[in-house]
Amino acid sequence: MPERYAEKRFAGYFCTMAQTLTIALFGVARDIVGASTLTLPAQKQFTVGQLLERLRADYPRFTELRSLLVAVNQEYAETPQLIRAGDEIALIPPVAGG
Amino acid sequence: MILLTDTPIDLAAALAHVQTGSAGAVDVFIGTVRNQTAQKRVVRLEYEAYAPMALKKMESLAAEARRRWPVERLALIHRVGVLEIGEAAVVIAVSTPHRAEAFEACRWLIDTLKDVVPIWKKEVFEDGDVWVAAHA
Numbered sequence: 001m002p003e004r005y006a007e008k009r010f011a012g013y014f015c016t017m018a019q020t021l022t023i024a025l026f027g028v029a030r031d032i033v034g035a036s037t038l039t040l041p042a043q044k045q046f047t048v049g050q051l052l053e054r055l056r057a058d059y060p061r062f063t064e065l066r067s068l069l070v071a072v073n074q075e076y077a078e079t080p081q082l083i084r085a086g087d088e089i090a091l092i093p094p095v096a097g098g
Numbered sequence: 099m100i101l102l103t104d105t106p107i108d109l110a111a112a113l114a115h116v117q118t119g120s121a122g123a124v125d126v127f128i129g130t131v132r133n134q135t136a137q138k139r140v141v142r143l144e145y146e147a148y149a150p151m152a153l154k155k156m157e158s159l160a161a162e163a164r165r166r167w168p169v170e171r172l173a174l175i176h177r178v179g180v181l182e183i184g185e186a187a188v189v190i191a192v193s194t195p196h197r198a199e200a201f202e203a204c205r206w207l208i209d210t211l212k213d214v215v216p217i218w219k220k221e222v223f224e225d226g227d228v229w230v231a232a233h234a
Contacts, residue, residue: 024148026148027146065232065233066232071216092216095216095231097188097211097218097219
């Protein structure tokens with residue numbers, strides 16, 4: 001599992017760094033938060049799944065969406081993926097192009 | 099030709115881009131703004147994109163289409179911003195040696211674009227608005 005490996009490898013780094021995490025918001029996600037970005041303190045390691053849990057707790061309207069994904073560095077991320085300092089994070093509500 | 103644009107899509111330029119001497123078929127899909135949805139009158143649509151990721155995804159769709167079909171040239175253009183009724187929101191043009199592959203590639207490109215490219219659309223009605231497909 002590449003995710004497990006990444007988690008182990010970077011865990012120490014994240015425990016010692018006080019970082020903030022800026023999340024880009026689009027569409028209905030921007031309306032729910034009321035801003036186009038959201039900044040969270042990220043003083044410990046975060047997985048994509050933990051980020052989603054936290055966002056759903058802070059903004060219960062996220063639970064009403066058909067889907068909610070996270071993009072890390074412009075790629076869709078699975079829930080076990082670790083978020084690293086400097087990653088580009090965006091919240092992806094259901095897409096509707098075309 | 100892979101573009102996001104906040105001005106009207108240049109259909110002639112897209113067509114000119116895909117036409118080559120070796121292509122016997124050009125298939126074009128144009129997604130346009132409809133004036134109603136579920137019997138409700140739509141005033142306009144507003145599109146927004148996570149532009150760098152949208153372009154990256156559109157590039158990877160183009161690469162996948164080239165792997166699957168003998169694509170000579172393709173154009174994948176999506177509009178963002180405020181669109182009025184009748185305007186083109188998306189244009190996909192594909193040229194291939196024969197027509198079957200052009201139809202298939204074009205259809206796959208629009209279907210997959212709608213599934214994976216981070217673009218959002220708000221329908222604006224006379225009495226409110228809604229982000230399309232956001233809620234179950």
